[in-house]
Amino acid sequence: MYSLSRILRRSGRYNFAASSFGAVSKLEIASGDKVRTFKSSGLIYNKCQGLIRLYSTRDVFSRFFGIQNLSSVADAKDKGDEEQREEELCKPEDALGVTGDVTEGADDDSLFESGIGSDVDASKKRARSELFESIAAYKSVKHVLEVWVKEGKDLSQAEVSLAIHNLRKRRSYDMCLQLWEWLAANTQFEFTEANYASQLDLVAKVHSFGKAEIFLKDIPQSFRGEVVYRTLLANCVLKSHVNKAEDIFNKMRELKFPTSVFACNQLLLLYSKHNRRKIADVLLLMEKENIKPSRATYQFLINSKGLAGDITGMEKIVETMKEEGIELDPELQASLAMYYIRAGLKERAEEVMKEIEGKGLKQTPWVCRSLLPLYADIGDIENVRRLSRFVDQNLRYDNCIAAIKAWGKLKEIEEAEAVFERLVEKYKIFPMLSYFALMEIYTENKMLAKGKDLVKRMGNAGIKIGPSTWHALVKLYIKAGEVGKAELILERATKDNKMRPLFISYMAILEEYAKRGDVHNTEKVFMKMKRASYAAQLMQYETVILAYLNSKTPAYGMNERMKSDNVFPNKTLAAKLAQVDPFKKTPVSVLLDE
Secondary structure, three states: OHHHHHHHHHOOOOOOOOOOOOOOEEEEEEEOOEEEEEEEOOOOOOOOOOOHHHHOOOOOOHHHOOOOOOOOOOOHHHOOHHHOOHHHHOOHHHHHOOOOOOOOOOEOOHHHHHHOOOOOOHHHOOOOOHHHHHHHHHOOHHHHHHHHHHOOOOOOHHHHHHHHHHHHHEOOHHHHHHHHHHHHHHOOOOOOHHHHHHHHHHHHHHOOHHHHHHHHHHOOHHHOOHHHHHHHHHHHHHOOOHHHHHHHHHHHHHOOOOOOHHHHHHHHHHHHHHOHHHHHHHHHHHHHOOOOOOHHHHHHHHHHHHHOOOHHHHHHHHHHHHHOOOOOOHHHHHHHHHHHHHOOOHHHHHHHHHHHHOOOOOOOHHHHHHHHHHHHHOOOHHHHHHHHHHHHHOOOHHHHHHHHHHHHHOOOHHHHHHHHHHHHHHHOOOOHHHHHHHHHHHHHOOOHHHHHHHHHHHHHOOOOOOHHHHHHHHHHHHHOOOHHHHHHHHHHHHHOOOOOOOHHHHHHHHHHHHHOOOHHHHHHHHHHHHHOOOOOOHHHHHHHHHHHHHHOOOOOOHHHHHHHOOOOOOHHHHHHHHHHOOOOOOHHHHHHOO
């Protein structure tokens, strides 16, 4: 383990740059009789990519730490109907692959269950749940449960947990929470710690992290164990609450919970986005407490080196991982190939890609989802075509999505559309994840008419249009240069609808207006976010101030506004505030005493 932190710190090319957002906080890590205190700052601002990077792009590390499934910036109830039949499209042979039912964007909580705790036995995850099927049919948790109890049907731990598992897979988080709350209020159901952890996670998803903190206090003391605190920590990390995450981690140590690799991985994820200098400190803690790194830890380190362009360091991490007895699976190999491509090492990438394909596609059909984007990245249209032919002959949902994206990268729009149509033809439904993949292609290529037609087709298919679809349209219009129409979409969508738009939809519009120096519309969208119950955050004020800077307009009362929203500027934001301060002193004004 010592070699890991040494390898990480020895790299002069690894970016441990100080961050520019956030207040200073502390993480206290006990070592023997001593307590080491580390300071932490906030978010790193990527000037090249802008603020949108902080909230719209799935962080490259998050999918390996199991927390993208632990919270959502959207109302949970916004998502279930749009993807209700996705599971039918995932083939059982995935069980022979790397991580089971993996389709990008799927939320089956398998990582939640492995990292946090679950009462659902892995062998029963595909079992039929009569309770779930009834809820899905009636779309009313209360009605189904009342009838269920009246008829004397089984409400055992196994049946309830399986229903919760299936509802989670469809992102029907609101229904999950209703189920738990009804059981608590109307039955003698014996809750376990895993049940309470699940409920706490759902409160964070459906309501807010603050509500989850309040719910923690309502959990009986005897059930406030490590699993519950892990869940709270993971949600806190996902919400980017640096100080609170460190407080929760320290609280877990204060309560004498064993420091788990899961908790350490959460800190690694947190600091990858907020304070890279502290990554080495977490690794040192793992060494001192003899915490064996998991596959996720190694994946994190591989990504860290790969993103920094440190190929030698990345390869040393792989060597260390192999020495620890962890084999390179196709997903890890795909990551290596991706970083070789980024470093311009095409031949080495191709060698890894041949290893991924192994003995042949028939034995491991799931590797197509990794290989297709890689071949597209190096512009190898012949291999993309070869793999696509195999996908056509052996239609698997995840592979089809990969094929659509690969053809999109190569600007072969008609090929991408053909894969989509074959998927629709086979399953006789409108496949949502592949729809979003195709929509992304139309957005990147500014194909506004085709994007609109695709949404109309979705509506004609009887599929409920929700926040995810609104967001796709918002991106489409913004890319086409029509930000006003993007804003109009959200106005129309929310006028007679109980669902609220995604946070990232508002932010995309907010940032676009700010880039244009359109102070009036930036402020208008800022207020709409507040009315939609999205609390003002540092990133929103950063964007609003950018609008004033770009328009060269003074911002009156900005400090007072931020203070009233309990938002406090860091050093970088303070400097920008000074630039838009209408009462700022200049060398000339000082001389003239103006």
